[in-house]
Amino acid sequence: MSRHVLFIFLLLALAPLVCGDAPADGDAVKEKTPGGNGTKRLGAKRYDEVCYATTHNAMSNSDEGWLLPNQTHGLTRQLSDGIRAFMLDVHDKEGKPYLCHSRFFLGSRPLKAGLAELTAYLKKNPREVLTIIFESYVRPKALEGAFRESGLLPYAHSQRKGKPWPRLAEMVASGRRLVVFTDRGGGELPWLHRVWDFCWETHFSARRREDLACAKNRGSSKNSLFIFNHFLTRPVASTKLADEVNHNPFLKKRVEECRKASGRLPNFITVDFYERGDAIEVVDELNGIR
Numbered sequence: 001m002s003r004h005v006l007f008i009f010l011l012l013a014l015a016p017l018v019c020g021d022a023p024a025d026g027d028a029v030k031e032k033t034p035g036g037n038g039t040k041r042l043g044a045k046r047y048d049e050v051c052y053a054t055t056h057n058a059m060s061n062s063d064e065g066w067l068l069p070n071q072t073h074g075l076t077r078q079l080s081d082g083i084r085a086f087m088l089d090v091h092d093k094e095g096k097p098y099l100c101h102s103r104f105f106l107g108s109r110p111l112k113a114g115l116a117e118l119t120a121y122l123k124k125n126p127r128e129v130l131t132i133i134f135e136s137y138v139r140p141k142a143l144e145g146a147f148r149e150s151g152l153l154p155y156a157h158s159q160r161k162g163k164p165w166p167r168l169a170e171m172v173a174s175g176r177r178l179v180v181f182t183d184r185g186g187g188e189l190p191w192l193h194r195v196w197d198f199c200w201e202t203h204f205s206a207r208r209r210e211d212l213a214c215a216k217n218r219g220s221s222k223n224s225l226f227i228f229n230h231f232l233t234r235p236v237a238s239t240k241l242a243d244e245v246n247h248n249p250f251l252k253k254r255v256e257e258c259r260k261a262s263g264r265l266p267n268f269i270t271v272d273f274y275e276r277g278d279a280i281e282v283v284d285e286l287n288g289i290r
Helices: 003-019 075-081 111-124 140-150 168-174 239-245 250-262 279-286
Strands: 052-055 085-093 096-100 108-110 130-136 178-182 192-194 199-201 225-229 268-271
Touching: 052 130, 052 279, 075 111, 085 111, 085 268, 096 111, 096 140, 108 111, 111 130, 111 140, 140 192, 225 250, 250 279, 268 279
Parallel strands: 052 085, 052 268, 085 130, 130 178, 178 192, 199 225, 225 268
Antiparallel strands: 085 096, 096 108
16 A cells, blocks of 8 residues: 555544534534524424523614614624514604614614514524514504515514414424514514514513512413513613623523413513623523523
8 A cells, every 4th residue: 555545544534533523414503503593402392482582672782873772783793692582663754664762863774674684694594583573653564565675574474373383493494484573563464463462571661670570561471472571771771780680690590580480481581782691591591502
């Protein structure tokens, strides 16, 4: 055997030890994605059996120059960091739907532009499932137009009230990997769901840590989806307030207390300034992937 042939054999023999085994599919990599839900393990669970890291007033962020923001980063960065559900406020501006938190001078952008970021993410990540929870001040047809123009409409799942939610793997197979809720105008379009027909929540107006309780606010506790509001507003959101509540052991303890009190998995762990603290880590623990 020549030296060259022997050298090639040695390289082939040692390659697995140096490089390691390649994953059989993308799922092994996805297992390590913080906040991600595109794994085989979670794919076997129904949509309402999974926990999602959620941003409160997700559109309002300091990176893009919004005043009095609730978040630091924009939607694309939130997605890459592991956020999988977004609370979005939408208002009318000259007949067009805009993302806006109560006053346009605080910041705004066309809704279709924000939705286009979610479209791009879903195209690049074919196993991930996302959720939008709208506080809406526009007509459903205006929302539909923005969804169509942004390319997001084909991803929208339609859920009949009282029917079991599909498993994540079924949503992936169908391509309908986006669930949309709204507080106004829901039900007029099959994919635009009335949030309180499917969800219930804890109170959202806490000013101090002591105000964060497990008592039900809106929605029936018989609904299968639990919105766990976990943020302080005094009088507005701030990184300082987020630092008071976003970290373990406080966050994890409250999650467990409310889970025990309600007998339900918190599905949407909703926070301000998500990158400050342990929200995504807690979500991964609840999903059994950490």
